[in-house]
Structures are given as structure tokens and as C-alpha cells.
Amino acid sequence: MNSLLAKTSVVLTGFTLVLGTVVLSAAEIDPLEVRPTLVQPAVSLPTNLVTVPVVNPGEFFMPPNFDDIPDDKTGDMVRLGRNIFTNTQEYGARYVGNGLNCVSCHLSEGRQPYAGPLWAAVGMFPISRNKNRRVVTYEERIQDCFKYSLDGIAPTVDSPEMIALVTYSKWLATGVPIGVSMPGRGFATIKKTHDPDSIDGEIVYRNKCAMCHGDNGEGQKHADGSYMFPPLWGLDSFNRAAGMNKVKTAATFIKANMPLGSGYTLSDDEALDVAVYMWIHFRPDDPRQSFLMNRFGAKPGGGG
């Protein structure tokens, strides 16, 4: 029995050593290495002023100004909702479970087109969602955000925080027709040409993303511990049930908005590659599933 164990362990160790060397060489990436799948034909123009008619600002709805929040009780709720939205760590501390704020993804306080703007979402709810397999209200949608993207617990639909967030969303959407899908809603639309490759994604990440989001996706913190640039994976980031954990969804967000301020500069393939690179890393468990399913089951969001 002992000799059998010894033999098995030797074989296994040898096997692991062989495998280990193979994996090690593949993991060493020169961040400036160019792989054939990563080379995209680029436009070459004589001046450095390139007209890219990607967005036409006249087409997007513009929410009311911050200074135009009314001075009544509704306005107070709007202000509270805005505070919770921009500084969830402080104003939503009862519910948030990681290091993110709502504005980490819903850019410009929920106003930015193609960054999940609130003004485009409010009028579409209640709506049938595949994730919930039923028709959900706007409050329930926000609850899902707290449970998954903020890795926390959901406020009840009658809590002051929830009412404040809904009031803020409604105020942002002042003038938006109900039930109409507005331009700027959601994220970008992308076409997939080949299965996304996480090694290409690592190259894109190291060249474009690591500067702000950290070499290991840990983000960067202020001196007081709050995050300046949000973590993309790890314990302080969104969990496995979040929408950003779906490769397709993350790619559409990245394509439209990242690097920050330079939306629509990545190609569709680069966005998909870097999204899958983000997807393969560890993040907190899916709260909908059991511990064992999180360990041994299929990780959600891998389609596409």
C-alpha cells in the first residue's frame, strides 16, 4: 500500500512538473508582444486630427442640470439619491459589500450615453428580464445591482435609499418618453469575429488598462482607503452574478467607454479579448448559488 502510494505520488509529481513547465512558458507574456490575432488594420491619416463621427451629441437626451434640482422635499430625495449613487461607500454603507460605487460603471453620475445611463432605463421598466425570468420593476432591478454588482445586500423597496435612487433616476429622466428605447441606452453594439482570447486580452490590458486599474486588477486607492480607480477582480470587485461578469456585456461597456474618455477607440475584438481576460480572474462568489456550485459549477457569464 505504501509503495503504491509512493509510486502514485511520484508519477503525479512528475506529471505536474512536466505540466508546470508547459504552463509557465505560456504565462510569460511580453506586454509589447504583438500576436497575429491582435493586429488590426489601422487608419493612417496625414494629420493627427481624425474625424470619427461616432457620436452625434444632438441625438442624445440631456438630463437636467444639477443646479436645477428643485428646493422641495422631492429635490431633497433627488439630492440624497445622487449622493448614494456617486458615493455609495458612504451613503449606501448599509448595503454595499465591496469597494465600488454606482458611478464606477454608470459614468458621469448616470448621465453618460452608452454607459448604462439611468435616464434611458427608468422609462423601460417594469420589463421582462431573462436574468430574473419574469417581469421586474425598477426597484427590483436596483436591488439586483446591490446584490451582485456591489456584492452586498439589497435595500427594501420602501427604504429611504431605494426611494431616493428611484427619485434621482426619475429626475434625470425628466422629459424622456415612457417605454421608448432612447439612443444612448445601455452600452455599445459589437460584432464578434472570433472567440475571444485571454492572452490577447492580457496584452491589451497591460498596455491600456493597467495604468489605472492596476497590474493585477486591484484598482488604485486614495489615502483614506476609498477607490479612485475601481478594482476589476478580486474580493473588492463585483461578484460572479454581476452583469459585468458576462463577457459580452463587459465587452460592450469597455468598447463604448474605455480607456476613460477614449470610448470607441478599441476594436470589437480588443474589447472582447480584454473582457474575457477580466472574466477569467477570481471574484466573489455568485450569491444565488451554493458554495459547492461556485467551486465546481460553470462560472456564469462565459458565453460569447
Place this chain on the structure above:
Amino acid sequence: MNMINGRSGHRLMLALTALTSLLIAGCDLPASKAIDQAAFDAGEQLAINGREGVIACTACHGANGEGNWDTGFPRLAGLHPTYLVKQLNDFAGDPLDIGVDLEPIARDYVKTPRIYKDLTIYSPGIRTDAMMNDIGAALTAEEKNNLAVYYSNLAFETSPIPADFQSLERGLDLAQRGKPEYMMPRCDACHAAKGQGFGALFPPLAGQPPQYIISQINKWQSGERNNDNLSMMKNVATQLTAGDKINIAKYYANQSYRVNME
């Protein structure tokens, strides 16, 4: 814990707090970070006196690195040393000489505005300035490092400049929300709330002369300065109108800022 309630409890807490603060004040706490004293002294020497071929930094940037708020020469005191070294290196690069007269982007709102975005991924990394290009080329790497150590350890406190509330509101709107309809991010996203700056890559905007902020954005727009990583500032600057520049400069000049002060 029942000792703490009530008036006697409050007196006890007051006494304990006073005692603790006396004890702490009595201790001479060491400096939070160790300064390379040799580099600091060498940098101070070079900044105040200059040398053959390099004018003294204090001539334009002020006796204590506070800059010149009349002419718009930037403050250097308290900036991140890595940032200072990078800027000096970028000054040393070959200035842009392409033979084409680049004008700042003209925003004509009569027609539908278009978004100009630079498709270059890696910036050439030059920074054009009539004075600083020669100085940057003349300095050695060690001198740049010494100057960076010197200036990053200087103390500075700005006196906020008052401005009318309309400009401040517009500036705050740009800083906190950017221009979402133009996909322009908020300034605070990288330069931190109230323009305090973040790390080596994102310098503080508060505590800089307003004319400096405006002139740099002009340079981003014209391409004279393109040493930003990933063209982030280029893409931001192309979305700013002349009014935006004035508003944002007034807003940041109105913020308080202090660095390295005990």
C-alpha cells in the same frame, strides 16, 4: 463604560483626551517618508542658482516653486517626483515640426458638432514649450531626478481666487459630470475631487495658475503637447470650448490646496 455617561464622564473623557494629545504632541514623530537629502540639496542648488546653460528654475517658477500667477508659469512645489521627471524628459524630446499650422479645434455649433478622436494608441510623448525645451535638453538625468526630489518635497498652500458663481457652477459641472453628451469624462475621474490630483500620472489641477491650465489645454488641442498616456488628455481637450476652459480654470483656481505642510 458607565463611567463615561453624564457630566463627570464627560469631564473624564475631556481630561483623557487632553492628556493623550499632550503625550502625542510631546513626542517628536519622525518624518513620514525619508528624503534623499543629497538629491534634495543638489536639486535646491540647481534650482536656485542654475548652472552653465541652464537658467535658474526660481527665475520663472518662483522662489519656493509656487509658480508665477501673473504670467501663468506653473507651480512645481509638491508635485509627484515621477511626474516631474517625465515632464522634463518630454521637454527634452524633439519638438513637433511637421510644417503644418495646426489650429485649435474650432467649435461651430451652427452645424452639428463632430467628435474628434485621435486613433493613436501610443503618444509620441513630446511637450512643446519655447523656454522649457532647451532646458529639458540641457539637463542630465541625475539633475532631473534631483530637481524632482527637491520640488516634490517643498511645501505649498494656495490662496483660492474668488470667482462669480455662474463660472464656478459651470466649472463644477465639468469637474463632477464632464460633458456626457460628448462622451467627455469628468475631470474628477482622474484628477480627483477638487483637483487634488492622484499619483504620478494625474497631476493636481488645484493650486495651479488659471492661465497655465488654459494654455495647457490649448496645447493639447493643437498637438503641441501630446505626452499623455493613451491620448486621454487629447481626447478630453478636444471636447472643451473656450468658455469651458475659462470656467474650469476659474473653478480650480477657487479650490484650496495644500501639500507638504505640517
